[in-house]
Amino acid sequence: MGKNIENRRRNLGCPEGLVYLHAAKGMTGRDYDAARQFSTQIAGGYVLPPPAELERGGIVGVARFGRPTWNDDATDGNRWRMAGQFGYPLTEVRAVPFVPCAGALGFWRVPVAVLERLGEEPRG
Numbered sequence: 001m002g003k004n005i006e007n008r009r010r011n012l013g014c015p016e017g018l019v020y021l022h023a024a025k026g027m028t029g030r031d032y033d034a035a036r037q038f039s040t041q042i043a044g045g046y047v048l049p050p051p052a053e054l055e056r057g058g059i060v061g062v063a064r065f066g067r068p069t070w071n072d073d074a075t076d077g078n079r080w081r082m083a084g085q086f087g088y089p090l091t092e093v094r095a096v097p098f099v100p101c102a103g104a105l106g107f108w109r110v111p112v113a114v115l116e117r118l119g120e121e122p123r124g
Contacts, residue, residue, distance in 0.1 A: 005080040006065065007090040014067050015107050016091065020118075022103045025057030042079050057116060058100040063093040 008093035032051050039046040048054070056117045071081050081087050 002093060003080050004090050004093070005078060005082075006012050006090055007071070007080070007082040007085040008065075008068070008088070009085055011068055011086050012106050014088070015065055017064065019065050020063050020096075020110050021063060021109065023054070023056045023058060023060045024103060027051065027054070027056060034091035044066065056097040057103070059096060059110065059118065060098055061093065061095045063088065070101045090098050 029051075032048070036048050039095055068086040068088045071085050071087045096118055099114050099117045101110065102108050
């Protein structure tokens with residue numbers, strides 16, 4: 001089963017509809033090592049590509065975010081849930097062709113030019 005929870009230390013609110021998923025451009029060696037360890041232990045042994053092969057600094061997917069819940073503990077059997085964080089349920093998750101795009105903290109509007117490259121219509 002793919003990732004179905006997005007964890008955040010604070011409640012960012014709940015956007016309506018589908019949300020584009022952005023891969024940050026920056027990544028330290030420590031970030032990569034933590035992601036590699038997480039993927040090995042939690043994500044069913046998924047092996048991360050080497051850092052130079054990761055597409056970063058752009059849109060990589062789309063998902064529908066649900067209302068966040070506080071994760072008191074991680075004992076509900078969902079391997080993606082992180083204790084002590086807000087968990088946003090993810091549904092309708094799908095990859096999209098990588099499109100470079102500057103990111104921002106929190107939820108933000110994807111520029112129209114990027115949406116056009118994704119073949120998407122701008123939404124309200």
